[in-house]
Amino acid sequence: MAEEKFYSDRERLVQALVHDCASELQKGIKEQGQATFLVSGGSTPKPVYQELSKRPLPWSKITIALVDERWVDKSHSGSNQAFIENNLIQNYAAEATLLGMKNLYATAAEGQPDCERAYAELSRPFDVCILGMGNDGHTASLFPDAQGLVQALKPESGKLCSAITAKQSEVTxxxxxxxxxxxxxxxxxxxxxxLITGEEKLKVYREALLGSDEIEMPVRSILKQGLKPVTVYWAP
Structure with missing residues (x-):
């Protein structure tokens, strides 16, 4: 069961999450000499990244890597890599190393082997992974009924990266x-x-906890896996 950290407003949530991420990254550096920080795009974590970038951590020892990416160039408005560069790889955090997912291949399926090789070189276990959730119950780019989803949810696959083709919706x-x-x-x-905010996403989160169909709501695969602790941060 996930640990729930619910706050009365988003400012308190941001401060708490920034504090928790900073302390866990520092702990990783102390124990391993380096840390790996997996980050998601989106408007919800944006203030967290902006605030975290102002913390004087040993950023040169931190590798930041994307949780997911649209298969678009960095110049595209939907690029998560550009979003992270603009909101996290700033201030003190400009010293961090950033690993993106989009490469030179025309399709995500063709680019998957190169992406896999790059991610396999990251120090593991990863120290912190920030996930979001959509109103459709997706997390990362693990979308309901998406092509590639079944394979991506198989823990025994051993793969780190998966090419996904989502069914087009308002969310995608x-x-x-x-x-x-x-x-x-x-x-x-x-x-x-x-990380979730607002009453609508709280309702989706509670719905995810009640059911078991991971293809219908892929966030369930995270919430119900029972192997690793998950902390849910929410504010109105």
């Missing part, structure tokens, strides 16, 4: 071709943090 927008960390990769993080 036009860019349905994605690269995502697999469930197996996410479960290699010491600290999994699911």
């Amino acid at each position: 927008g036009a860019n349905t071709e994605r690269m995502s960390l697999t469930l197996s990769a996410i479960l290699q993080a010491k600290n999994i943090k699911l």
Whole structure:
């Protein structure tokens, strides 16, 4: 069962999550000499990244890697890599190393082997993984009924990265071709943090806890896996 950290407002949530991420990254550096920070895009974690970038951590020893990416160039408005560069790889955190997912291949399926090789070189276990959740119950780019989802949710696959083609919806927008960390990769993080805000997402989260169909709501694969602790951060 996930640990729930619910706050009365988003400012308190941001401060708490920044504090928790900073302390866990520092702990990783103290124990291993380096740390790996897996990050998701989106408006919800944006203030967390902006605030975290101002913390004087030993950023040169931290590798930041994407949880998922639309298969678009960095110049595209939907690029998670560009979003992280603009909101986290700033201030003190400009010293960190960033690993993106989009490579030179035309499709995510063709680019998957190169992405897999790059992620296999990251120090494991990963120290912190920040996930979000959509109103459709997706997390990372693990979308309901997506092509590639079943394989991505198989913990025994051993793969870190999976090419996903989502069914187009209001949530996905036009860019349905994605690269995502697999469930197996996410479960290699010491600290999994699911960040949600607003009453509607709280309702979706509670619905996810009640059911068991992971293809219908892939976030269930994180919430119900029982192997690694998950902390849910929520504010109105």
